[in-house]
Amino acid sequence: MSDRVAIVGIGMTSFGKFLDRSVRNLSEEAVQIALEDAGIDAGRVDRVYFGNAAAGLVTGQEMVRAQAALRFTGLMGKPMINTENACATGSTAFHLAWQCVEAGQADVVLVVGAEKLTHVDKAVSFGAFGSAVDLEEKQLEHVGSGSGSIFMDIYAERTRRYMEATGTTSADIAQVVVKSRRAASLNPFAQFRKPTTVEEVLAARMISNPLTLPMCSSIGDGAAAIVLCSSRIAAQLTGARPVWVATSALVSGSADPTGPNATARAAKVAYESASIDPREIHVVEVHDASAPGELINCETLQLCAPGEAVQLLRSGATDLGGKISINPSGGLLSRGHPIGATGTAQIFELVQQLRGEAGERQRKSAKVGLAQNSGGQVGGDSAAAVVTILTT
Numbered sequence: 001m002s003d004r005v006a007i008v009g010i011g012m013t014s015f016g017k018f019l020d021r022s023v024r025n026l027s028e029e030a031v032q033i034a035l036e037d038a039g040i041d042a043g044r045v046d047r048v049y050f051g052n053a054a055a056g057l058v059t060g061q062e063m064v065r066a067q068a069a070l071r072f073t074g075l076m077g078k079p080m081i082n083t084e085n086a087c088a089t090g091s092t093a094f095h096l097a098w099q100c101v102e103a104g105q106a107d108v109v110l111v112v113g114a115e116k117l118t119h120v121d122k123a124v125s126f127g128a129f130g131s132a133v134d135l136e137e138k139q140l141e142h143v144g145s146g147s148g149s150i151f152m153d154i155y156a157e158r159t160r161r162y163m164e165a166t167g168t169t170s171a172d173i174a175q176v177v178v179k180s181r182r183a184a185s186l187n188p189f190a191q192f193r194k195p196t197t198v199e200e201v202l203a204a205r206m207i208s209n210p211l212t213l214p215m216c217s218s219i220g221d222g223a224a225a226i227v228l229c230s231s232r233i234a235a236q237l238t239g240a241r242p243v244w245v246a247t248s249a250l251v252s253g254s255a256d257p258t259g260p261n262a263t264a265r266a267a268k269v270a271y272e273s274a275s276i277d278p279r280e281i282h283v284v285e286v287h288d289a290s291a292p293g294e295l296i297n298c299e300t301l302q303l304c305a306p307g308e309a310v311q312l313l314r315s316g317a318t319d320l321g322g323k324i325s326i327n328p329s330g331g332l333l334s335r336g337h338p339i340g341a342t343g344t345a346q347i348f349e350l351v352q353q354l355r356g357e358a359g360e361r362q363r364k365s366a367k368v369g370l371a372q373n374s375g376g377q378v379g380g381d382s383a384a385a386v387v388t389i390l391t392t
Contacts, residue, residue, distance in 0.1 A: 002102045002103065002104075003101065003102055003104055003230045003231055003232070004102075004230070004231040004244060004245075005098050005101045005102050005228055005229070005230065005231075005244070005245040006228065006229055006230070006231060006233075006234040006240075006242035006243065006244055006245070007226055007227065007228055007242065007243045007244075007245065007347070007351050007390070008037075008038045008039075008227050008228075008229050008233075008234055008237055008240045008241070008242050009034040009035060009036075009037040009038025009039075009040070009225075009226070009227030010033075010034055010037055010224070010225070010226055010227070010347070010348045010351050010352070011029070011030045011031060011032065011033025011034030011035070011036070011037060011224065011225045011348075012030055012033065012189050012222070012223070012224040012225070012344075012345060012348045013026050013029045013030050013189070013222050013223050013224070014188070014189050014190075014191075014222065015189055015190060015191040015220050015221070015222035015335055015336030015338060015341070015345070016191045016220055016221065016222070016336065017118045017191075017219065017220055017221060018116075018118065018221045019118055019120070021116070021221060022059075022116060023052060023055055023059065023061065023065070023068075023069050023114050023115070023116045023223075024068065024069045024070075024071075024072075026114050026115075026116065026221060026222060026223035026341075027050075027069040027070060027073075027112055027114040027223050027225075028069075028070075028072065028073055029223065030112060030114065030223035030224050030225040031070065031073050031075070031110065031112060031225045032073075033225070034110070034225035034226060034227050035110075035227065037227070038227040038229075038237065038240070039237050039238060039239055039240065040108065040227070040237070041074070042073055042074030042075050043074065044108050045075060045078055045108050045109070045110045045227075046078065046079075046106035046107055046108050046109060047078060047079045047080075047081070047097075047100060047105075047106045047109045047110070048066060048070065048075055048078050048079070048080045048081070048109070048110045048111075048112065049080075049081045049083055049093040049094070049096050049097045049100075049109065049110070049111050049112070050065060050066030050069065050070065050080060050081065050082050050083060050093065050111075050112045050114070051083045051084070051085075051089040051090040051092065051093035051094075051111070051112065051113040051114070051340045051341075051343065051344065052065045052066075052069070052082070052083075052084065052089065052113075052114055052115060052340040053084050053085070053086060053087070053089040053115060053128075053132075053339040053340045053375075054115060054116075054117060054128040054129075054339055054340070055115075055116065057124070057127060057128040057131060058116055058117060058119055058124055058125065058128050059116055063082075064082070065082050066080040066081070066082050066112070067080055069112070069114060070112070075110070081093075081096065083096065084340075085375060085376075085383075085384045086132040086339070086375030086376030086383050086384055087132070087287065087289065087337070087339050087342060087343075087373065087374065087375030087376065088250075088343060088373045088374055088375035088376075088382075088383075088384040088385060088386050089113065089339060089340040089342075089343065089375065090111075090113025090224070090340055090341055090342055090343025090344040090345070090346075090373070091248075091250075091342075091343030091344075091346070091347075091371065091373035091386035091388065092250060092343070092384065092386060093111050093112070093113060093343070093344070094111045094113075094226060094228075094248065094343060094344060094347055094386075094388065095248040095249075095250045095386055095388070097109040097110075097111045097226075097228050098228060098245050098248045098388075099248075101228050101229065101230055102245075104230075107229055107230050107232070107233045108227065108228070108229045108230075108233055109227075109228045109229070110225060110226070110227055110228075111225065111226040111227075111228065111344060112223065112224075112225045112344070113223065113224050113225075113340045113341040113342070113343055113344030113345070114222070114223035114224075114338070114340055114341055115220075115221060115222065115223070115338035115339045115340040115341050116221050116338070117219045117220060117221055117338055117339065118219055118220070118221055122219070125219045126149055126219075128339075129149060129150065129151055129339075130149070130150040130151075132151070132375060132376035132377065132383065133150060133376065133377050133378070134377075134378045134379070137378070137379065149207070149208070149216070151289065151377075152207050152208045152211055152216050152290060153208045154377060155208070155211065155216075155289065155290040155292070155293065156207075156208035156209060156210065156211050156290075158292070158296070159173070159210060159211065159290065159292040160209075160210065162292055162295070162296055163210070163292075165307065166295075166307045166309075166310060167307075167310070168292070168295065168309075168310045170202060170210050171198055171202065172295075172310050172313060172314070173210070173211075173215060173291045173292050173295075174198040174201035174202050174212075174214075174215070174291070175198055175313060175314075176215075176288070176291040176292070176294050176295065176313065176333075177196060177201045177214045177215055177291050177333060177334075178195075178196055178197060178198055178201065179313070179318070179319055179320075179327075180288070180291070180294075180327060180330050180331050180333040180334040181193075181194065181195050181196045181214075181330070181333075181334050182195055182319075182320070183320055183327065183328050183329065183330045183331075183334065183361055184329070184330025184334030184335055186320075186359065186360045186361050187329055187330050187334075187335060187361060189222075189329075189335065189345075189348075190329065190330045190334050190335045190336065191218065191220050191222075191334065191335060191336030192218070192330070192333075192334045192336070193330075193334075196214060200214075201214045201215065211290055211291070211292075214291075214333075215290055215291040215292075215333075216289075216290050216291075216333075217288070217289045217290065217332040217333055217336070217337040218336065218337065220336040220337060220338045221338050222336060222338040222341045222345070223338075223341050223344075224341050224344035224345040224347070224348045225344065226344055226347050226348070226351075228245070241355050243350075243351045243354045243355060243390050243391070243392060244390065244391050244392070245388070245389075245390060246273075246274035246276060246368075246389040246390060246391045247269075247270050247273040247274040247388070247389050248270070248386065248387070248388040248389075249266045249267070249269035249270040249273065249386065249387050249388075250266065250384070250385070250386045251265045251266045251269070251384070251385055252378075252383060252384055252385075253376075253377070253378045253379060253381035253382055253383050253384070254379075254381050255379065257379060257380050257381070261300065261381050261382065261385075262374060262381050262382040262383075262384065262385035263287075263297060263300045263301065263372055263374055263382065263385045263387070264300050265385070266372075266385045266386060266387040267300065267301050267302065267372070267387045269387070270370075270387040270388070270389055271302075271389075274389045274391075276368065276389055278301060278302040278303055280368050281303065281324060281368050281369070281370050281389075282324070282325065282353075282363055282365070282366040282367055282368050282369065283324075283325045283326075283328060283350060283353045283354075283363045283366045283368075283369045283370075284298075284301070284303065284324060284325070284326045284327070284369065284370045284371075284372070285326075285327055285328075285329060285331065285346035285349055285350060285369075285370075285371045285372070286298065286301070286326060286327060286331065286371075286372045287332060287342075287372055287373050287374050287375075288327060288331040288332050288333050289332050289337060290333075291333060293332075294309075294313075294318075294326060294327060294331065295309035295310060295313065296309070297372055298312065298318065298324075298326060301370065301372055301387070303324055303326075312324070320360075320361055320363070321362070321363060321364060322363070325353075325363035325366075328349065328353065328358065328361040328362075328363060329345070329346070329349035329361070335349075339375070342373060343371070343373045343386065346371040346373060346388075347371055347388065347390070350369035350370075350371055350390050351390070353366045353369055354366055354367065354368075354369055354390055354391070354392050366392075367391060367392045368389065368390070368391050368392075369389070369390045369391075370387065370388070370389050370390075371386075371387070371388045371390075372385070372386070372387050373385070373386050374386070
């Protein structure tokens with residue numbers, strides 16, 4: 001029997017480059033805040049889903065990542081499920097936790113997304129990102145051409161095609177960064193909080209044409225935790241401010257390169273499952289690993305017609321307080337992109353928005369929020385994509 005699933009607790013660390021912090025240290029902070037926000041202790045948790053994508057490559061911790069990270073939180077002895085799914089890792093952990101509670105398998109489930117990407121040797125960090133492709137698949141000639149990032153080369157090629165098809169300019173893409181930094185300047189958890197200008201973004205070092213450095217998400221560390229529970233438990237929690245999970249859809253990359261991509265297919269499942277039209281969405285967190293990703297995903301999610309995302313950007317409709325506020329957290333570009341924590345950080349922001357607790361980032365009267373997170377690449381499509389819809 002299915003049950004409505006509530007989010008009753010959220011916790012998050014600051015995102016940034018913290019050479020002196022570990023996955024354990026970051027996870028402990030996020031978990032403590034989330035449990036306090038929910039008004040429960042670790043003993044009330046029935047199960048844990050732990051998302052981490054790169055520890056095996058960056059720190060060497062494999063196989064028991066959750067158990068190692070959470071051993072001093074009071075959660076040991078609980079069922080712990082380790083989740084890894086490229087940049088969609090945290091969203092995948094959340095998806096599994098939602099399914100668990102909805103199916104009545106557990107009343108209270110904790111989701112943790114945590115990542116430690118900074119390393120004294122940057123090649124280690126870039127290597128971790130670069131492993132999220134099919135290593136037996138031959139990449140296009142320009143990929144790995146010297147940018148230092150396989151994915152930025154992939155995104156750059158995609159951006160050039162998008163610009164040619166839509167008339168989007170480099171200045172438009174720079175404006176996405178300006179919007180992102182402005183939002184992040186109001187987000188105490190964000191990695192990059194200094195406002196910038198279109199001119200500064202365009203003048204920055206070129207990473208992979210046409211993407212300059214500020215147009216690319218950075219290496220970073222952080223953790224975010226979410227407490228999910230059944231409606232019955234939510235009703236029992238004193239002072240609970242529940243936000244409800246309308247649905248969560250997870251898909252993998254398609255074998256058919258001519259069909260809809262992973263994000264489009266996940267969005268279709270989510271909209272149909274939740275009986276929600278894209279025009280009903282008020283606030284959105286999308287996977288903007290590079291700045292044009294915000295525009296491309298805006299169209300893929302049917303928040304506007306194909307080719308019209310740049311008009312929405314120019315009009316201010318996707319800015320803070322806009323009709324469709326996109327990435328009010330600052331997104332991956334500015335809040336930061338510690339791979340395993342990104343999906344849970346998106347949920348954290350949406351919960352704040354739907355609770356009306358986002359301060360100067362608040363989208364007024366937000367009632368419906370959507371998070372889109374994708375990761376890896378196989379055969380020209382994202383290896384995984386998750387679309388989650390939350391409501392008040």
